[in-house]
Amino acid sequence: MEKRITTPLTRQQARTLKSGDAVLLSGVIYTARDAAHKRLCELAARGQPLPFDVENAVIYFVGPTPAKPGQAIGSAGPTTSYRMDAYSPTLIALGLTGMIGKGKRGPEVVQAMKEHGAVYFGAIGGAGALLSRCVLKSEVVAYEDLGAEAIRRLEVRDLPVTVIIDSEGSNLYETGRKNYLASVKK
Amino acid sequence: MREIPASLITDAVQRMCVSANCNLPGDVRRCIEQSRACEQWQPAQGILDKIIENYGIAEQNSVPICQDTGVACVFLEIGQDVHIEGPLREAVDEGVRRGYEQGFLRKSVxxxxxxxxxxxxxxxxxxxxxxxxxxxxxxTVAPKGFGSENMSRIKMLRPSDGIEGVRDFVVQAVEEAGPNPCPPVVVGVGIGGTFDKAAFLAKKALMRPLDVRAEKPLYRELEQDLLERVNALGVGPQGFGGRTTALAVNIEWLPTHIAGLPVAVNLNCHVTRHATEVL
Known part of the structure; x- marks a missing residue:
């Protein structure tokens, strides 16, 4: 049974989510990939305001394809998250509570998630056509020059994600594989 | 000497950039659907169902299967009795330029x-x-996503490492990649040649249909053995656990030096895309 969550995602809410939970996410989320993360962290280092409020925000690691006429957004599945590992702890410290991507995260990210209360969600990599249907609205809010890598404000409804790493550091990539292998050995 | 205007190459590349990104090849679909039928782990079944639904939506609406519409890898096998009228590289790039614009594909270079x-x-x-x-x-136009490309590996093994060394290296590459390359993956393996040729062979192996096995029995058996070992890892679709870690292992090989045993692993995600036309 899926849990329904609507953003903003507070730290308290984030702490209630557990690794392996299936979640349908609704509300406003922001897109950012490598180049946008670099710029956000450069702003943060100079103590300047970010182009959107990261407090209780969820960032989706995605660079969508251009929307066809009539579409809110093009195909929009997750990109591999470890490339954002250098930047995520800074944003988590500033109040970010959720990240959506796919693939492993480094110990420095997990540490920041535990310390501040944040979750790492996985969306299905390679299912961009399916996932784009959950996006109702998309507008560029910063770094238009980055093209697909610009920061977009998305309104989503029932975006299907799974909690991979929770705020206690429990990791579905470890437990899922272990449980499957145990089921085969029986 | 047969004359082929470069503009025909532009047109073909343009068409294939769009079709390859929106239509998953039949061999890949059949392989995913067979894997779904064999998968016993419930979370893995759910993910494979979504993957199947996704490529159906992409085909129906002519939208990209995946937002990473890749760097366009273009393979040209040119007959020696053909003369191409006009600059070839420009013709291919013009096809990519037009295809990526017309098809609403992401510009990722x-x-x-x-x-x-x-x-x-x-x-x-x-x-x-x-x-x-x-x-x-x-x-052949093969859009290559970089989630899987980044998880690719090459190693210059010693001849004494032999087939066991090759086996361990390939299985380890898939295990270490884990969830990152969007499993279920296709594993392209290049064995022999030189450092660069091994990497090329691994990429070329990804172009072979998933239901066509290596011709030489030694490599056909190694493909089967590696597929079983990789699917015993338990990584599963998206790394959430399950049997279906890989859809296929394709091996290409070349003669090599007496002192060497180069091995390269080029991973591809379940969105293994390619289209081919013959002019």
Missing amino acids: VRDPLERVNTGDNTPAMLYIDLVPGDKVRI
């Missing part, structure tokens, strides 16, 4: 790996040219 400014039109293509007998031109 930066001009310089260190300066990192997007070229804005997904050019240049990665071009692989081979001269073959005959008077035809065979063009």
Whole structure:
């Protein structure tokens, strides 16, 4: 049974989510990939305001394809998250509570998630056509020059994600594989 | 000598950039659907169902299967009795430029790996040219996503490492990649040649249909053995656990030096895309 969550995602809410939970996410989320993360962290280092409020925000690691006429957004599945590992702890410290991507995260990210209360969600990599249907609205809010890598404000409804790493550091990539292998050995 | 205007190559590349990104090849679909039928782990079944639903939506609506519409890898097998009228590289790049614009595909190429400014039109293509007998031109367009490309590996093994060394290296590459390359993956393996040729063979292996096995029995058996070992890892679709870690292992090989045993692993995600036309 899926849990329904609507953003903003507070730290308290984030702490209630557990690794392996299936979640349908609704509300406003922001897109950012490598180049946008670099710029956000450069702003943060100079103590300047970010182009959107990261407090209780969820960032989706995605660079969508251009929307066809009539579409809110093009195909929009997750990109591999470890490339954002250098930047995520800074944003988590500033109040970010959720990240959506796919693939492993480094110990420095997990540490920041535990310390501040944040979750790492996985969306299905390679299912961009399916996932784009959950996006109702998309507008560029910063770094238009980055093209697909610009920061977009998305309104989503029932975006299907799974909690991979929770705020206690429990990791579905470890437990899922272990449980499957145990089921085969029986 | 048969004359082929370069504009025909542009047109073909344009068509295939769009079709390859929106229509998953039949061999890949069949393989995913067979894997779904064999998968016993419930979370894995759910993910495979979504993957199948996704490529159905993409085909129906002519939208990209995945937002990473890749760098355009273009393989040209040019008959020796063909003369191409006009500049070839420009013709291919023009096809990529038009295809990525017309198909609403993502532009994912930066001009310089260190300066990192997007070229804005997904050019240049990665071009692989081979001269073959005959008077035809065979063009394959394979958009390659980088989630899987980044998880690829190469190693110069010692001859004494033998088949066990190759086996361990391939299985380890898939295990270490884990969830990152969007499993279920296709594993392209290149064995032999030189450092660079092994990497090329691994990429070429990804172009072979998933239901076609290596010709030489030694490699056919190694493909089967590696597929079983990789699918015993338990990584599963998206890394959430399950049997279906890989859809296929394809091996290409070449003669090599007495002192060497190069091995390369080029991973591809479940969105293993390619289209081919013969002019």
